[in-house]
Amino acid sequence: MLSYLLALGMTGSLTARMKYGPRAGGSAFAHRVLLAGLLFMSIAAPQVSANDSSAAERRGKAFWLALARDCAIPAGESAAHLMNEAVSLLGSRDSQWRDDVGYGVVAACVYQARRLSPDERRSLIATLTANLRQGIGETGTDSVLVRSFSALDLSILAALELVDPVLDDGGYRQLLDHAINYLHEERDLRGLEPGIGWIHATAHTADLLKFLARDERFTAADQRRLLEAAWTKMTTPGIPVWTHAEEERLAASLLSVVRRTDFDSSSLDPWLARFVTLEQQVWTQAPPDAARLDAAQNARRLLQSFFVLLSMPQPEPTPGQAVTQQKVLATLQSTRR
DSSP states (O other), X not given: OHHHHHHHTTSSOSSTTOSOOOOOOOSHHHXXXXXXHHHHHHXXXXXXOHHHHHHHXXXXXXXXXXXXXXXXXXXXXXXXXXXXXXXXXXXXXXXXXXXXXXXXXXXXXXXXXXXXXXXXXXXXXXHHHHHTTTTTTOOSSTHHHHHHHHHHHHHHHHHHHTTSOOOOHHHHHHHHHHHHHHHHHOOOOOOEETXXXXXXXXXHHHHHHHHHTTSTTOOHHHHHHHHHHHHHHHHSTTOOOOOSSHHHHHHHHHHHHXXXXXXXXXXXXXXXXXXXXXXXXXXXXXXXXXXXXXXXXXXHHHHHHHHHHHTOSSSOOOHHHHHHHHHHHHHHHHTOO
């Protein structure tokens, strides 16, 4: 089912709905509003309980896999109730429950079949957003599963916002803030885990940001925030070299920024300069510091993945994309070892 999301990222117009929205302020007032929003969402979001998970499992996998194929809602059943049951499985250690059901059913019924009303979609967004905070800061525990796969489900809803929006400006901004905060705060960076399967929190959050960055409400300030978030995730000391294509998924979110009609390629210059500086710093001592070397390796891989995506002939490159491609290439040449 993960391949469906990647395919989803290649469809639709990247330049649709991309005018400036309200600018994000950095004031203390804005910070208080965000904190209030976090509190409200934790209170107002429908709570997904263990009972929901048990009820979902009692229906059996055959029921859910059939629903994921065609979203034929049985008589007497509510699509919204079934979605709540499905997302209750996002924290399951069984990869089929969380991926084929927790993700697959939402992709089929919410995105493809459009079975939810606007209010029901907003409620589901609130539930999934609240999940991003469950056990945040833990590493090596199963709590990461519900966080990571909630981010993946939110990417479906963010993609749907591009063609059929139900969030007002405040709702969109809360979702974007939660997504960027979650990228910063998630400490469990496992990719593919034996006995569990895919965890991949960084990749799933990148998928969410990829669609949020295509929205008309994504501002010039947000473009800089996303560039900063990607840099930080790649280069924070102590983060090991990524091994499960996380840098490719983050590069796809950056491509969404570059392809916007309001993208200013000059804003990329100070960001790219940091890659050269980091590479130079690595070799100021011999042997190099291992943590700094890992950070530089992650940074180079992000740039390499970014360059590949910028060079793709489809979708047709934008003027900003062509300029950025040359700038990224020059930066890669400056960081060759």
